[in-house]
Amino acid sequence: MQTNKPILVLGGTGKTGKRIVERLRARGFTARAASRNGETTFDWHEERTWDAALAGVGAVYMVDLVDEAVEWNPEVSVRAFCEKAVAAGVERLTLLQARTDEEAGGKSLTGSEDIVRASGLRWTILRPTWFTQNFDEGVLLDGILAGHLRLPAGDGLEPFVDCDDIAEVAVASLTEDGHEGRIYELTGPEAITFGQAVAEIGRVTGREVRYEAVTHEQYVDDLVSVGTPPDYAELLADLIGQIRKGKNAHLSDGVQRALGREPISFAEYAKNAVANGAWQA
Numbered sequence: 001m002q003t004n005k006p007i008l009v010l011g012g013t014g015k016t017g018k019r020i021v022e023r024l025r026a027r028g029f030t031a032r033a034a035s036r037n038g039e040t041t042f043d044w045h046e047e048r049t050w051d052a053a054l055a056g057v058g059a060v061y062m063v064d065l066v067d068e069a070v071e072w073n074p075e076v077s078v079r080a081f082c083e084k085a086v087a088a089g090v091e092r093l094t095l096l097q098a099r100t101d102e103e104a105g106g107k108s109l110t111g112s113e114d115i116v117r118a119s120g121l122r123w124t125i126l127r128p129t130w131f132t133q134n135f136d137e138g139v140l141l142d143g144i145l146a147g148h149l150r151l152p153a154g155d156g157l158e159p160f161v162d163c164d165d166i167a168e169v170a171v172a173s174l175t176e177d178g179h180e181g182r183i184y185e186l187t188g189p190e191a192i193t194f195g196q197a198v199a200e201i202g203r204v205t206g207r208e209v210r211y212e213a214v215t216h217e218q219y220v221d222d223l224v225s226v227g228t229p230p231d232y233a234e235l236l237a238d239l240i241g242q243i244r245k246g247k248n249a250h251l252s253d254g255v256q257r258a259l260g261r262e263p264i265s266f267a268e269y270a271k272n273a274v275a276n277g278a279w280q281a
């Protein structure tokens with residue numbers, strides 16, 4: 001186990017990355033919070049930023065750009081990054097992907113996996129389901145604040161996973177032995193509908209929040225009408241459609257396997273989020 005070299009956290013300002021940085025530092029590790037606007041500058045589209053970010057690093061947490069509204073080719077970017085990481089002496093890498101084997105928006109969401117597995121680095125792969133934090137930090141926040149969440153999710157079940165759990169698993173994989181070569185599928189402890197999720201947020205906040213099931217096409221129109229690029233709107237609608245079709249409903253035991261405890265429930269997430277000031281706007 002190496003503990004003395006810095007750990008590079010890509011997506012270091014994002015929902016999972018910032019939690020990983022906090023935890024690493026609290027445990028005495030040196031963490032580089034890296035992104036375009038992070039403490040350490042790292043831009044997937046500017047290869048000249050990679051060498052300084054990687055200098056002296058022992059382990060990397062990788063967030064790729066597969067669900068961003070940008071051109072993204074892991075065959076080029078992830079491969080080149082892994083080659084640089086190996087050359088820089090990086091030993092281990094934890095990759096964040098998603099628990100899905102279906103394409104969305106015409107592309108695979110797990111295209112970085114094979115590249116990382118073949119890189120020569122000691123790898124761990126995290127495949128989470130939908131994040132609870134989408135409701136207070138991500139794509140669902142505006143709908144919650146408006147009191148009206150319109151999604152093409154029907155009554156599909158989703159075992160939302162808390163980013164605190166993802167961060168704990170990532171930190172374990174970056175700093176402890178025993179996680180190398182493992183794929184952790186990460187879910188919460190129960191699958192619920194968006195109607196139930198929104199009702200729970202309404203309960204803990206005292207806000208009136210309503211979920212309305214809409215069609216794929218209505219959702220794409222909603223997004224495009226507020227300036228979302230059509231390709232990206234299709235990707236999001238496809239992802240949510242997977243929930244409507246029941247593809248995501250099953251539970252996985254990655255949190256239990258990696259941490260030896262149960263994952264955080266949606267009710268616990270909502271209670272913690274309110275305590276931390278969420279949904280006050």
Ligand SMILES: NC(=O)c1ccc[n+]([C@@H]2O[C@H](COP(=O)([O-])OP(=O)(O)OC[C@H]3O[C@@H](n4cnc5c(N)ncnc54)[C@H](OP(=O)(O)O)[C@@H]3O)[C@@H](O)[C@H]2O)c1
Binds near residue numbers: 035109
């Ligand atoms: N949300 C979900 O429910 C969910 C579920 C399963 C899997 N995932 C996966 O989670 C990943 C996203 O992770 P996250 O939610 O922790 O991050 P996030 O909150 O979406 O934030 C994105 C991060 O990437 C950085 N970033 C954006 N463009 C960049 C670029 N060109 N170069 C370098 N960094 C860039 C951002 O910082 P700057 O703006 O400063 O660059 C930020 O730190 C995606 O791969 C997605 O597939 C998400």
